[in-house]
Amino acid sequence: MPRKIALITGITGQDGAYLARLLLKKKYIVHGIIRKSSSFNTARIDEIYEDPFKKKKSLILHYGDMTDFSSINSIVSKVKPDEVYNLAAQSHVAVSFKNPEYTTDVNALGALRLLESIYQNNLKKTKFYQASTSELFGNPKYKIQNEKTPFYTKSPYGTSKLFAYWITKNYRESYNMFASNGILFNHESPLRGETFVTKKITKAITKIYKKKQDCLYIGNLNSKRDWGHAKDYVYFQWQILQQKKPMDVVVSTNKQYSVRQFIEECCKHIGWNIKWKGRGLNEVGYILEKRRKKIIIKVSKAYFRPNEVESLRGKSLLAKQKLKLKLKYSFKDIVKEMMDDDLKKIEYE
Ligand code: NAP
Ligand code: G4F
Secondary structure (H helix, E strand, O other): OOOOEEEEEOOOOHHHHHHHHHHHHOOOEEEEEEOOOOOOOOHHHHHHOOOOOOOOOOEEEEEOOOOOHHHHHHHHHHHOOOEEEEOOOOOOHHHHHHOHHHHHHHHHHHHHHHHHHHHHOOOOOOEEEEEEEHHHOOOOOOOOEOOOOOOOOOOHHHHHHHHHHHHHHHHHHHHOOEEEEEEEOOEEOOOOOOOOHHHHHHHHHHHHHOOOOOOEEEOOOOOEEOOEEHHHHHHHHHHHHOOOOOOEEEEOOOOOEEHHHHHHHHHHHOOOOOEEEOOHHHOEEEEEEOOEEEEEEEEOHHHOOOOOOOEOOEOOHHHHHHOOOOOOOOHHHHHHHHHHHHHHHHOOO
């Protein structure tokens, strides 16, 4: 049996790094697209990196950019992948308000460029996975979201992903392509980017614990998310492309916690009992140190968004049915793994 060939855009990101490991374990030949950067941007895949001069390689990296059709098209035509995982994105919601045009170019037109390249190269058997998102939902009327919940995006990021969702469906329906949307809810891990709220919190709390930082400035403490683990979720990205038919499917834990609860759980992990006082921008979180109040959390306006998805909680019935969705990591497991990892790393800083 010839080895399957996968192409991953965004291989240097959190999900790309876990997915590449999974596919290599499954004996795929994995091609990844990386961006030119003035400093190294491959830290998350250094462990699996292969010498480009090695004869039989399982991991091959190509320079390319989602904003540049010629680079995407030249890679797709050379690699002729069996499976394409489109994970590349300007994935930060708050940043998308500052860079709306660039976010749209990468996330919306990027998906279009990739689909069009598969189509133009006549790769009829290639399967396509689009990294869709729970940010497509935003209407507070729907407390629990599934595949039938109407979309209501609240940011340039969400709206760029809405285009990508629909263009994926358009290519599926127009050209009979195997093109699927995984509507994934938030997923975290020690590899999470440091400006996303979970990693920002675990990193800061371990620093405060080790007396390398005084206090953490945070935004909306009451925002609620359905947090899963990236390692669990990339398995279902792969599963989505192993189905007989393409589909659009929600992957979530069906549970929900607030940013405040995430902070409380991190504190609990190191034996701190955090308490809150004040309201709104004046709210603080404190611990007792030698019977004195030590403020470790302050709220800052700088981290509020012009518009917010206040509450996300997915119901993944379809995934349970079709993909046999079963998750290994609980909310507590995620916090524990991220905190332990940051506590270990801080020793080397
Ligand atoms: P991430 O860590 O931010 O990774 C994004 C990847 O995209 C990185 O490899 C990045 O490269 C690459 N990239 C950014 N702009 C690019 C461009 N112009 N051309 C080529 N590559 C570019 O994101 P993630 O958490 O792994 O998420 C993976 C995908 O799932 C994203 O599309 C995200 O929007 C979506 N998603 C994520 C979640 C979640 O909770 N994590 C939930 C739902 C959907 P650099 O390393 O060079 O920056
Ligand atoms: O960690 P976040 O930045 O993730 P967000 O906005 O939910 O987006 C992530 O999940 C999406 C799936 O739903 C992905 F599509 C997207 O690519 C990304 O991976 O923020 C989570 C919540 C928000 O409500 C935010 O307002 O935390 C709140 N928050 C409060 N203080 C903060 C902060 N977020 C960040 N990044 N930084 C803060 O200081």
